[in-house]
Every structure is written in structure tokens, then in C-alpha cells.
Amino acid sequence: MTAQTIAGLAMRVQGLEKSYGKLEVLRGVDFDVAPGSIFALLGSNGAGKTTTVRILATLLKADAGTASVNGFDVATQPANVRESISLTGQFAAVDEILSGRENLALVARLRHLKDPGAIADDLLRRFSLSEAGARRVSTYSGGMRRRLDIAMSLIGNSPVIFLDEPTAGLDPEARIEVWDAVKELAGHGTTVLLTTQYLDEAEQLADRIAILHQGRIIVNGTLNELKQLFPPAKVEYVEKQPTLEEIFLAVIGGDKSDATGTTTGGQG
Template sequence: MPSSVMPTPRQGGGPQSPAAVSAIGLRKSYGDKTVLDGIDLCIPAGSVFALLGPNGAGKTTAVKILSTLISADGGQAQVAGHNVATSPDGVRAAIGVTGQFSAVDGLITGEENMLLMADLHHLPKSEGRRVAAELLERFDLVEAAAKPVSTYSGGMKRRLDIAMTLVGDPRIIFLDEPTTGLDPRSRHTMWQIIRELVSGGVTVFLTTQYLDEADELADRIAVLHDGRIAAEGTAEELKRLIPGGHVQLRFTDPAAYQAAAAALRDAAHNDEALALQIPSDGSQRELRSILDRLDSAGIEADELTVHTPDLDDVFFALTGSTVPTQPNQPNQPKEAVR
């Protein structure tokens, strides 16, 4: 698989959204180790962008550079219209950052954490109390607001962490593996929170170890490998990079099956199941072509199924990682190595 496949972005009929985050040739090294080797990014405002990559690929380093926590060795980046190197204060005023490990103070209550954040943003006390109360209600933390955060579950701490991030009303939020360690219910709650943020106009830059999370949430996804963007596109565009997609036709009538096999000579046969498998990228054009060939022969399949590679296949093909040998636990997603 080529290491620099870059699907062309889909061209919509309307105007393009302005870039909330952009980078050209971003580089970062630690000693002899090159972590980022000239990456380019362009993330439209009001969208979710997911950065995937194996452990040590440079995802967190990219977030730290874009949020002004560390400096790049080369390249340029702009966040919310501000250059991260020359206007870091402008960047910080426009963003919020939440990491995989909660930054809340467990020794004080949820409400006190919120009010402390309001003070850090220099909000007047009355305004700070109003904002804190609204966010505690929005994140379903009112009943726990007076309790020490040390008594909160992991999901509650993560919700409080994001609520604190929103005190400053950021336009762009960096979520660095925000659902790591959460149970499936809490993960789905976080997904809904992220959707609501985006529907309110917030741009979300997401790094995640969960491939289904990127598939579920992201408008565009980039796979980071060996310090470079190995591929970028929508989930569907990325899935089409990997061979193995096919259309499967099933029949109940052996005569119809035989007729279809004669009409579709490029199909693989399964005589026992009365099924045909035709290589396909899953596109509407290819599907229409297969159906037209069947219609021309006067044949109708009893069942048609489109199979496309998933993001797991894309990730492992592009990064050279191996599929974990342990079986997935019930109700748990497949995971890529961080």
C-alpha cells in the first residue's frame, strides 16, 4: 500500500468553510527521533477532524504544537486565524484542550472546579456562577456538583473536564483521546456531547485509539504514520483505498444462480450457498453496473450485500500494524495500538 495516498476532497456545491486549523510542513524532532516529518492539515470550521495513528506516531505532539504547548521545529500553523508561533495568546483565547487524563481537581467539588476555571478566565463572579450552573446542567452534573470530584466515575470526570474547557467559550476544541478508559455507555455519552458541540459551531480536533469512534464522529480522518500523513479523507474514501471490497449476491433458485454465474463471469462462485462474489469498491456506479448486467439477463438476486473494508483494515494496511490476537470483548470496540 502506498504510504502517501491522498484522496481528493469531495467538491460540494456550496462555498467551502474557512479553515479553523491549518498547517504546512509541520516538523518536530526529539534528538535523533523525528516525530513529525512535514505534515499538512486543513480543517474546516464546524467540523470534526480525527487523527489516527499507532503509539508514538506523533498525535499528541501535533496537538501540543497546535495548542501552543510546545514549539515546532519547522513549518507553519494557524489556529482560529492566529499563527501559533507569533500569536500564541490569540490561539489560546480561541481554543480548549482536553487530554485523555482528566485535569480536574479531585479534592474539591465539581462546582468549585467550574468556578475556579471561571476565575482563570477572569469572569465576574456573577457571570462565573451563571456559566458554571449552565454547564453543570448541560452535562448532567447538577446532582453531583456539591460532591468531591474524587467520588465521580470516569465518565463523570470526563464530562466535567469538557465542561470546564467550555467555560471560556472556545471555538476550537482539541480532544486528545477523550474516551480512553471509559465504559461503552460513557463513550457513547461523550460521542453525543461531541456531536452537540459541533452542531453549535465548535470545531473538534480529535485524536483517538478507537477506530469506530473516528468512523462514527469524524467528517475527515488522517492516518499518521512515521511522522507523515499516510492518507486523509472521509471514512468512506479511506475504506476504498484497501482492496477486498465486494458485492455478494445470493439466490434461492439454482437455475437463477447458474444464469447469474454465466452473466457475471468475473464473480467468484459458492455453489453450496448459491452465492456469487464480485470485486467492487462499493461505489454507486459499480453497483449500478452489476444490477444492469443482471437486468439485461433477466435475473433477479434474492439478496444483495455490499462489503467494504472498515477502518481497522485501513489502519493496519497503512501503518503496518498487526491485528490484535486477543478476541474482542462483548460490547467493546476493536482498538488500534496508541
Template sequence: MTSSAIAVSGLRKAYGDKVVLDGIDFEVAAGSIFSMLGPNGAGKTTTVNILTTLLTADAGTVRVAGHDVAKATKQVRASIGVTGQFAAVDDLLSGRENLQLMADLKRVGSGDQVVKSLLERFDLEESADKMAVTYSGGMRRKLDLAMTLVGAPKIIFLDEPTTGLDPRSRRTMWGIVRDLVAEGTTIFLTTQYLEEADQLADRIVVLNQGRLVAQGTADELKRQIPGTHVRLRFADPQELGAAARILPAGTPDEEELVLRVPSDGQSRSLRALLDRLDEHALNAQEFSVHSPDLDDVFLALTGDTADVVAQRTDKEAIAR
């Protein structure tokens, strides 16, 4: 296997007049976490389906684990594992039986030992002989990923692996993903949770209307978006008004008693701002620097607010 676990060049796919993928190019480094972001309908699922041999591309070349997906389908399938958005477990089988079934289908030697090892790794020993229908959402996702690991695939495709999970279960899954990468596995991640990509991904691409509109690390993408500012909260409207007058570039929020002042976030600029407040005997009760996050990047690059608004609503609900 080369340093590139996945190499995609000029990938195109259309259904009639509808162009789904319009000549995209990217590479995924071996032993890394690569995340593809984009609004619904951007072409993420189509890309994954082509990379996992479930769809045929109209044009372009795709190599996965060193194999051409169009010419070496069997070799590609032997090298990958796929965990879909919805857990593909058999509810009428126990956790152990689900894993054993996968071991039998993949003709894994020492299947019993592999099953035992995966049950231990995913902390499923106590529930191993219970029917999967009794499992919680987090347990089902862990079992689903454990089933994907039967056969030790080099590359794993995770399609929105934490959808519907509570914050604790989500972080458990993040830990498992990091452990897999530490062992040399390559992860291709699609997710609607931008925080997830921010936390996990070594490299991110943003897909919009079938085209890659940006790629880089999370920090590189954030730096493309202006909007770093200092947030100052004051005790009363009078102090807020006075601060707004001496810092005219700021945007006041009278309801929250907050003034947002554009800044590059560097220490010299921050010191000058605070000195200006001191000169007028003004004191901010709270002071913080805010930089654009992946939500801002997503909005700026795709113009699609639905997914980000839904995430923010979800975060607020969890906080409450």
C-alpha cells in the same frame, strides 16, 4: 475566523536524530470534527502539543483560529480548549468548585451563571457539590469537558476523550461532541477507538511514522482498501463444500460453515451469486455483505496491529 479553523503546512519536529513529524500538511474546516488516527508513537501527541502552543515546531507554519501559533501564542490560547486523555479535575474540590476555579482563572464575567449553565448541560446538578473523587469515570470526563468549555473556546482539542469509558458513557460523550459542533465549535479529535472516528469525524487523517499516509472522509478511506465480500453461512459441511466448488473464488471456513466470496457489493453481482446457488439447489442460512472498516484501513496503512487487536478484544469483552 476563516473557513479553516486550523491550517498546517510543512510541519516538522525532531528530537536529535529522531524525526517525529516529517513535513505534514492538513486543514481543519471551521465547525467540523477532524480526527487524527495513528499507532502509538506516530506523532499525534506532538502535533496536538504544537497546535496548542505547548511545543515549538522546528519548521513549517501553523495557524489556529487565524493566528500563527509561533507569533500569537496568547491569541491562540484564548481561542482554544484542551481536554487531555486523563481528566484534569481536582479530586478535593466539588464539581461546582472545579468549574468555578476555571471561571476565575479565565476571568469569565458572570462566572456563577456560566457554572450553573454547564452543570445543567452536562447533567451534573445532583452531584455538583460532591467531591470529584466520588465521581464515576463518565462523570469525571463530563466534568473535564465542561471545564474546557468555560470561556466558550472556538476550537476544542480532545485527546482520546473516551478512553476507559463504558459504552453508554462513550455514547453520551459522542452526543455532547455533536451538540458542540452543531453550535459552531470545531473539534480536533485524537482517538484509539476507530469506531469513534467513524461515527464522529467529518474528515480523518492517518499519521504513521511522522507522515500523513492518508486523509479523507471515513467512506473515502474505506474505498481505498479492497476486501468487500459476501458472507454465506450454510447448515452443514456438505452444503459448504458444494458451494465452494461452484464458487471457487470463495474462501471456506469449515469451523464456522462460512464461505466468503469476493464481490463488489452491487445488486447485480449479488443477484448473480444467489442465482448460481439456486441453480444447484443450495440454500445459505445467512447472507450478508461485508465492506472494509476503519480497522482494515488502519492495518493496511500503518501495518500496526496492536491498537486494532486491542480494540477488537475490547469490543468482544463488551459483547460478552
């Protein structure tokens, strides 16, 4: 076990800076992430979320500052960092010609793991994709593809996973499916760094939330801590109206069926 993980940190970022010419994308970013937690990096488009993830994943070099992942320095120990992480980008990186099971087994073989078929079957069960495992991914819904993409990232049991805008472009049902998958990850002890521009997503998933704005972290804390930044709530009696998401899910019903006609309740 490394020094940083002994100290109780899966990630530590201090004074991270990155510029592209005169454009300052990151201007001194600092945050820590506890092992087995979901840390949401919240910000609008262009705030620097993806740049931060790319630096932590050793795909990009910072101009200044330090960062460690799983106890390894991203600048001086990039190979160790890469062995510790998985990265899921904004678009599902799956082969649509292959089946879901074949996608998973292929990645397991590329990682030189024993019994790739068993690994694929286990992940299909974990992500509620067993019924669709033999089907071509081209027949999958957006939520199913995203769940498969996240499952592929877990092959090799990486202790840290980066999810960069995992629900971008998905419909409400698919977003909830992905949320369940992310909660499943943390439930198995995986540390998740999630970037998102959706406020409700961070609220639903994150143990801690950091808001990145104009290249800096302007607030960082639990949801309850962030709520303390506002004046105490006034007690008022109002009629609660359902949200559009609640209406949508109520109208379509709780149970959903996949293309095979099998009722899944979780596949979209």
C-alpha cells in the same frame, strides 16, 4: 474575522516537522480543518498525535513548517492562538475535593468571567451533570469526570478545542458518554480536533479522518472517501453477530442510575 476563517478554515497545518535528537516524530504533516467540524487524528501510540496537538496549542515549537489556528500563526501569534483554544489532555484535570459545580465556577472566576455560578449551572445542564453538580468529584465515575473536564475546557467559549485521547482508559459506557459530549460540542459550532487510537471512535465522531503513521499523514478524508480506497464490497448473505459492545450494553440495560439513585440514562 481572520483571513483563514474567511477562507473557510479553522486550522491549517503545512509541512510540520519535529524531532527529538535523531528521532523524527513529525516528518512533514499537512492537513486542514473546517470550522465547526470534528477532525480525528488517528494513529497508534508514538505516531506523533500528541506532539502535533502540543505544537498547535503553542506548548511546543516545531522544527519546520507552519500552522495556524483560528487564523493565527502558532509561531508568531501564540497569545492569539491561546485565546482561541482549549486543550483537554489524556487525563482529567479536575479537583476531586471540590464538587463539579465548584470546579466549573473556579475556572470561570480564573478567566474573570461574570456570574461564574450561572456559567457552571449552564455547563452542568449541557453535559447532563446537574444531578451530580453538588457532589464531590471523587464520587464521580470515569465518564462523568471526563465530561466535567471537557465542560471546564469550554468556559470562555473557545472556538477551537483539542481533545487528546479523551476516552483512554474508560469503560464502554463512559466512552459513549464522552462521544455524546463531543457531538454536543460540534453541534454548538465548536471546532474539535480529536486524537485517538480507537478506530471505532474516529468512525463514530469524525467528519474527516487523517491517519498519522511514522510522522506523516498517509490518508485524509471522510469515512466514505476512505472506504473508496478498498475494492467494491461483495454482496454476501451472512448472519450478523452482535459486537461485544452491543452485548455489554444490552445486558446492563439502557437506563443507568448514578450514586444518588436517580435514573439519568446518560451519567455513568
